[in-house]
Amino acid sequence: MATDPAELIHRAQAWLAEDPDPETRDELSKLIEAEDTDELAARFAGTLQFGTAGLRGELGAGPMRMNRSVVIRAAAGLAAYLKAQGDGSGLVVIGYDARHKSADFARDTAAVMVGAGLRAAVLPRPLPTPVLAFAIRHLGAVAGVEVTASHNPPRDNGYKVYLGDGSQIVPPADGEIAAEIAAVRSLADVPRPEAGWETLDETVLDAYLARTDAVLTPGSPRDTKVVYTPMHGVGRDTLVAAFARAGFPAPTVVAEQAEPDPDFPTVAFPNPEEPGAMDLAFATARDRGAAGVDIVIANDPDADRCAVAVPAPGTPDGWRMLRGDEVGALLAAHLVSKRASGTFATTIVSSQLMSRIAAGASLPYEETLTGFKWLARVDGLRYAFEEALGYCVDPEGVRDKDGITAALLITELAAELKQSGRTLTDLLDDLALEFGLHATDQLSVRVEDLSLIADAMHRLRAQPPTALAGVSVTRADDLNRGTETLPPTDGLRYYLSGSPEAGIEAARVVVRPSGTEPKLKCYLEVVVPVPSAEALPEARTKADATLASIKADLSEAAGI
Secondary structure, eight states: OOOSHHHHHHHHHHHHHHOOOHHHHHHHHHHHHTTOHHHHHHHTSSOOOOBTTBEEEEBSSSTTSBSHHHHHHHHHHHHHHHHHTTOTTOEEEEEEOSSTTHHHHHHHHHHHHHHTTOEEEEOSSSOOHHHHHHHHHHTTOSEEEEEOOTTSOTTEEEEEEEETTSSBOOTTHHHHHHHHHHTOOOGGGSOOOSSOOEEOOTHHHHHHHHHHGGGSOTTOOOOOOEEEEOTTSSOHHHHHHHHHHHTOOOOEEOGGGOSOOTTOTTOSSSOTTSTTTTHHHHHHHHHHGGGOOSEEEEEOTTSOBEEEEEEOTTSSSSEEEOOHHHHHHHHHHHHHHTTOOSEEEEETTSOTHHHHHHHHTTOOEEEESSSHHHHTTSTTEEEEEETTTEEESOTTTOSSOOHHHHHHHHHHHHHHHHHTTOOHHHHHHHHHHHHOEEEEEEEEEEOSSTHHHHHHHHHHHHSOOSEETTEEEEEEEEGGGOOSSSOOOSOEEEEEOOBTTTTBSEEEEEEEEOSSSSEEEEEEEEEEOOOSGGGHHHHHHHHHHHHHHHHHHHHHHHTO
16 A cells, blocks of 8 residues: 555556546546545555455545446456456446446446457446346356446446356456456556447347246236336336236336436435335325325336335334345245245345245255355255345346346235235235244444444454343354355354243344445344234234344444
8 A cells, every 4th residue: 555645646647647537537637736645545545356246336536446447457357357268259248227437337348348359248228237137148148247336325336247157256256357357457458449349229128028027927916006116226117118018007106216317316325225215105105195005116226126115004104114034035935825946045144034934835945145146056046035125036037136027026926915805914924923923133334444344343253242132142153264055254143042031932143244335234133933913013022122132232242
């Protein structure tokens, strides 16, 4: 890391000389002229690291920011990796969302691929990430790139890499690509022709939409009234088209969030999980009034996630967001009712309820590390979900989370229940009665200083809690060491004993740093037996109290 002011200025000038983007050149020129060494030090403290999430970071000039120079180097590294794997003449398909610079990054990637001797095809316009994941296998590509920062703040962008099986990269590919990126000495060494790649037409989107029909049962009920928000992202046109093909009533789209807008003006964070993000959707549902709304659905900006809300009379909003774990269990139960076969899978931080649903249906079940890069690789996969609103309901079509097909399937389930006078909430109650109430919560701490996360993990490793919420910790796993079924990862897992006095059957806590955001995430779950429908309210009260107590004790133990 350069700390000498003269060295910083020298490095910034060298970067400036290569920068192909007038905007970031102007930005960096002003920093150099002002001799703003604090800001230059932040931007030249190292390089944005390429990992299993690809690249993601704040837009701006310099190697620690997302910009055209960084993307060109990443594309050159990916091209070199593909050539080393014997795929030097293969096709790379490239998609992008509507964020700032996404189209530029996609075009640069296509140019680098063609300059390296590969073929490149760019999706016709900003489209959902699952369309790109589908296109890789549909077109027989050797790799794919999606330019997106998913649900990150407006100032961010990212670069997600898939290989030819349609799955996101995992080790060792990420490290090998990173090494090739590091080997790029100068942008002058990276050929970037002005043309030579293909811009795909709507045929690829049509093929994706035709595939979405496969998730539904022919002749199933379709009478569900939906309010939908794309959260200022790229999901609207694709979801509305998918609903029309399926024969669902056209969803009521939240007008204020209907158009793609990289500034996400109506939300603090464009993530349906964030407080306030669903307020406009709930207001739209309330405005529908007598017309009635059965469910509210939201996609995140690149439409690979799907959020669902259900009516909640008596609450301030009149609606309740379902947790990702709840939607995951509902979709699992729905697929079981359809006699689905194959492996059901989720991650180590998601609810264990699906393990019981799968066991009850005599279906194989697996747990992986967090992320669909791992879930998509499960042998014989039929269905996968993770608590962060990600669901894969058609792994043969899209080996990644897909917020469009998940929306179709949950809407079909709501229609089937509606036909028999029931709701998604009723089905959740049924699952609690059959398998026990699996209540989940999360302690998520966003930081400016990443060392706070490392300090918290060190503190928990040095002094692991022996009890949480007055319940003994019976087993503590340091996931850094790996397990028989999991590769090493930076995480801690605690299993708590049952507490007959508290009415708790079991509890589990997983703590890990986020892989895509400056957050420490703690995932909590308690299981409460439910002997009868009448006992459900009391079980929920017990679960909520225990989760709150675990959260408080864990926060103290971690020092956050």
